[in-house]
Amino acid sequence: MKKIIAITGPTASGKTSLSIKIAKKFNLEIINCDSTQIYQQYNIGTAKITKEEMEGVKHHLLDFLPPEEKYSIYHFQKSARAKIKDINNPLFVGGSGLYLKAALFDYELTPKPLMPQNVCEQDLQKMLAIIKEKDPQLVLDTKNPLRIISSYYDIVSGHLRSQKTKKNVPLYSLLIFYLDIDRKELKNRVVLRLEKMLNEGFVEEVKDIQTNFPQANFNIIGYREIKDFLEGKYSITEAKNKICQKTMQYAKRQKTWFKNQLQPVVVDALSPSLEKKVFQLVFDFLHKRS
Structure with missing residues (x-):
């Protein structure tokens, strides 16, 4: 080592x-x-x-x-x-x-996504629905749009945030x-x-x-x-x-x-x-x- x-x-x-x-x-x-x-x-x-x-x-x-x-x-x-x-x-x-x-x-870190200019409340709700389906163990601040977007991009890139090592x-x-x-x-x-x-x-x-x-x-x-x-x-x-x-x-x-x-x-x-x-x-x- x-x-x-x-x-x-x-x-x-x-x-x-x-x-x-x-x-x-x-x-x-x-x-x-x-x-x-x-x-x-x-x-x-x-x-x-x-x-x-x-x-x-x-x-x-x-x-x-x-x-x-x-x-x-x-x-x-x-x-x-x-x-x-x-x-x-x-x-x-x-x-x-x-x-x-x-x-x-x-x-394991992933790139931080930039906040898209055209994200509306409906888009965020769709992202939340996908997050809850794909990563149900994740505890997420649902009032923080950037966190929602970041977690969503983690999922679509193949990473479950709840499973990222915390050791x-x-x-x-x-x-x-x-x-x-x-x-x-x-x-x-x-x-x-x-x-x-x-x-x-x-x-x-x-x-x-x-x-x-x-x-x-x-x-x-x-x-x-x-x-x-x-x-x-x-x-x-x-x-x-x-x-x-x-x-x-x-x-x-x-x-x-x-x-x-x-x-x-x-x-x-x-x-x-x-x-x-x-x-x-x-x-x-x-x-x-x-």
């Missing part, structure tokens, strides 16, 4: 720095697992690693998608698993838990680290990093994306608030406060999700012996017979 290592944790916990050290020491290639860093142009506000910071380590699924292109967890699953086949020693890095789980665990079964031999960090220290880092982003031109970056890619995704923490600031909805101080608040809320949800869903090896991001401990665990994992 192929061995895969992953570094996860909240934003500003030190994932990037640690991942480069691990990759260089053990000759690994990094697969990005941050759903915002896949996009081009979104650089400062996503804290995307720079070429200099990579220190020669090869990165995949990073900075490759045009800002206005749609990309789902289904597409990431396909891309990531293809990369896993091609790379001898992959190291996943990022805080997008669903992306990581979709890539590494036994989940937490890994496809590979995994060593997943979660960088835990004191909440007070994390908040200090978030505040300092935001100031650094603003000094490096975060506002100008958002302005450029708005101008050149009007259909781009602004539903990203930081980008949404700066966009609202540019449109006069907030002062810059209010925007900064909202960014920090939402970042901390997201970090709290990340911690709960990762610990419950992936059962990672939890390591203290502030420990002086962090590198030594992680290096030893990685060495033992890579040299252990499967």
Whole structure:
């Protein structure tokens, strides 16, 4: 079974720095697992690693998608698993838990259908009737048209949604680290990093994306608030406060999700012996017979 290592944790916990050290020491290639860093142009506000910071380590699924292109967890699953086949020693890095789980665990995903423009209530009722006939065990929100359409297309393509695996079964031999960090220290880092982003031109970056890619995704923490600031909805101080608040809320949800869903090896991001401990665990994992 192929061995895969992953570094996860909240934003500003030190994932990037640690991942480069691990990759260089053990000759690994990094697969990005941050759903915002896949996009081009979104650089400062996503804290995307720079070429200099990579220190020669090869990165995949990073900075490759045009800002206005749609990309789902289904597409990431396909891309990531293809990369896993091609790379001898992959190291996943990022805080997008669903992306990581979709890539590494036994989940079958299907493309998300676009909402047809001409679907009427009668069409939805016909779809529901077929769903109930073909997949009677499926529990479905009948008031959600997109769910109805998605389930219907699953059936016509030969998949029963109720039978899709829900088991937490890994496809590979995994060593997943979660960088835990004191909440007070994390908040200090978030505040300092935001100031650094603003000094490096975060506002100008958002302005450029708005101008050149009007259909781009602004539903990203930081980008949404700066966009609202540019449109006069907030002062810059209010925007900064909202960014920090939402970042901390997201970090709290990340911690709960990762610990419950992936059962990672939890390591203290502030420990002086962090590198030594992680290096030893990685060495033992890579040299252990499967």
